[in-house]
Amino acid sequence: MNPNPINDQLPEALSAKVLSILSTQIDPFLNQNLVEAGLVRSLDLDGRCLKLGLVYPYPCQSKYRQRVMALTNALAKLEEIDEVECEIGLSVPQVQAEGQAEAVKGVKNIVAVSSGKGGVGKSTTAVNLALALASEGARVGLLDADIYGPSVPIMLGVNDFQPVSTDGKTMEPAFAHGLAAMSIGFMVTEDQATVWRGPMAAGALVQLLNETNWPDLDYLVIDMPPGTGDIQLTLSQQVPVAGAVVVTTPQDIATADARKGITMFNKVNIPVLGIVENMSYHICGQCGSKEHPFGTGGGQATAERYDVPMLGELPLNVAIREAVDGGNPTVVADPDGDISAQYKAIAHKTAAALVNLSEPTALEIEICDE
């Protein structure tokens, strides 16, 4: 790994000082310092310019500038250097899913987005989460497995898409807003799918997953059917899900169902990456006050009770509905807005929670001295 062994006293002493400074920088999502989290991959000195190479295991492109600034400021105190050049890359590790289900070709990590009951905004969250992961630099796919109401075609503006097969074996996904997408809604009408019994529905969804010609993906987000019945249980057992996100609204009736969802994932050994509380509050358009039409604290209480992270709380906001129902979800419609920032924060936490599940790899830092 290290083609240039240290053969000079200064770089060795300097690299120790640099690593010691980098050890004081904590990554907020991995909760580790940059060195122990394995982010520092190369250190080089070119004259009095320190060249630093970082590789993140979760997508966070929008944070790069801020992080480079923080590192440059922290390293500026070193007398031996005048300049810092920092390059940042992304390499998402593959998390080994528990269970017997075979990995899907080209797909590193499957994230299931589920809800204990319908109508809480599961699909809206799944679509915006997938788009947020993609906007932060990852390669992302979305599988709409919600046989009761496949809404991804409308939400991504591809409702006229008809999948074709170029090899007679697999179907090509749709491509929209940078995502590869497949939906049960492209294949059958809602009336046809809703009469399928549990095993048949789960079988069709597994087939849809495996017979789609996915491009290489860091994440495949699955919009699961709502509920915790046979279909959801069978699907969770037959798909190599690395982690699940549970969406709820704050009221008791919804969080009781969310708890059932967490229990179901625990039963099949799928780690719950966290809870998203949707329609958590409403900001009054007249006076700007924060209102809680569906009560408060339900998601947080559930997260505490089951010891899973709270990934985010999203407002009840007409712009979210108009954007997603119009095929141009908030993360693409208003990428720099406050709500997109919240979806991106959920994406950072979700992806970092997955990293924290993966086996730590012993990484060497390439230290060059010329």
Ligand SMILES: Nc1ncnc2c1ncn2[C@@H]1O[C@H](COP(=O)(O)OP(=O)(O)OP(=O)(O)O)[C@@H](O)[C@H]1O
């Ligand atoms: N935070 C929000 N603010 C305003 N409207 C929202 C919000 N989240 C979702 N909606 C709207 O609520 C409706 C239901 O959302 P969605 O389809 O995502 O729910 P779901 O839980 O996936 O439902 P189902 O599982 O029954 O398909 C949609 O019209 C959507 O635009």
